[in-house]
Amino acid sequence: MRRLDLYQPELGASPKVDDCWRLHDNIAGDGTWTVSGWVQRTLATYGTCAVGVQSGTLELFKVGNGDIRALMRDSIQKFGGAGVVGAAGRMECQVVGVGTTTVYWGIYHT
Structure with missing residues (x-):
């Protein structure tokens, strides 16, 4: 995974940091x-915490646990000071077969 950007959307409906840390720990390995x-x-x-992805293509792509954990950790450390965290961004992921694709990811309230 190569991260392209990371930003914080509005905090109104952001998940609790504690829930996001638990989710982070649950997807270890x-x-x-x-x-x-x-x-x-x-x-x-x-x-209250969910993590999701989408791409601009119908091609199959792979997202690893380690990638999601790194995004969650960095987002919580950067934006989680108020006890809630919401974050989104773009990353490059491997396409099943050959090549990469841009993937849009987000951490959001369930």
């Missing part, structure tokens, strides 16, 4: 999601 689609796909949830 090796693992990969294979995803396709134009619409946001929720990969995992815990309490």
Whole structure:
């Protein structure tokens, strides 16, 4: 994964930091999601916290547990000071087969 950007959307409906840390811990270890689609796909949830991805293509792409954990950790450390965190951004992920694609990710309230 190569991160392209990271930003904080408005805090109004952001999930609790504690729930996001628990989600971060729950997806420890090796693992990969294979995803396709134009619409946001929720990969995992815990309490008020969810993480999801989408791409601008119908190609299958891979998102690793380590990638999601790194995005969550960095987002919480950068934006979680008020006890809630919401974050979104773009990253490059490996396409099943050959190449990469831009993937849009988000941490949001369930």
